[in-house]
Amino acid sequence: MTSAQDFSHRLLQWFDNHGRKNLPWQQPATPYRVWLSEIMLQQTQVVTVIPYFQKFTERFPDINTLANAEVDEVLQYWAGLGYYARGRNLHKAAQIIQSKYQGELPANFDALVDLPGVGRSTAGAILALAFKKHYPILDGNVKRVLARHTAEPRWPGEKQAEIDMWQLAEELLPKQRINDYIQAQMDLGATLCTRSKPRCQACPLQSDCQAFQLGTPTEYPIKKPKKAVPHREIRWLVYAAKGQLLLEKRPSQGIWGGLWSFPEMPIDNEISHLLSKNDIIRFQNLPDIQHAFTHYKLTISPIYIELDNPVFGVADNDKQCWVKMDDIAALGLPAPTKTLVQQLARGF
DNA sequence: AAAACGGGGGA
């Protein structure tokens, strides 16, 4: 027995004991009902879909009834399911099926994929579940099962990884019971091989599951690599005089809105003119501060400028004030500002 | 708050 046959054999055996065989769209599994259920099941769980499916099929028992209805009524029956583009596409597809295929879903991959709302995986599910044709599916559940079984090192969103997973899904297809096998794949992913807390003890694929052998099934599929966040640099002017610091209130819009911080300027701004002031006692670079936001990384280069007197108008801004070190704690400060003030208080 | 999700649609 080849490994592929063994894989499907174990899955089918598990399906016989634990699979879902009494879902509303499985009795009977007509092409229309399978199609409708697959659309409803996109991004929506079985328990949520069931009552909608029942109401929907009562009102729209076949494709022609659906095609002849107003889209608004279709959407009323969709209300609460979310992703309403699915409902619109479903209705549009029904009209295409009516006019182009005499109201019967085509048992043909290319024709199915051409329908709005039907992609490769949904077409595969319809062909396998309703027409018993040998097509694979690769939805989120199956991706998870396969990624774990092979300990797939690449993120499945990566082009080549996805191509390879489709190929594997195809190679694993059994010669017999294609519909049960596809249902079994979905059931395994939904009930056993779940995203968190997979029940590997009960899994028929445990013996050769690479992720299980590594002891880290939940590490798969590996997460989308987060793209490098943009990096920005700014300069802070830390004016100090007689135990006071010059702070300014930040604009209410934007980062740290309305909080007090140091006067800020672009990193590449000329600063030599600041040096020429004759009331400057000391002028020195302070260590850079790194700050991470969710969407970018910020490097702050503060310059310490000590004056003999707390004069105004040193920076070009009217929302500034001199604050005694001891009074600063009462103000709302961004985290890096607070840290810098504390370092200054300790004299670094 | 962040990732996941299947297909649509734009580059």
Added chain:
DNA sequence: TCCCCAGTTTT
């Protein structure tokens, strides 16, 4: 052809 988005749920 490839990549990213819209809209929603789950972790």
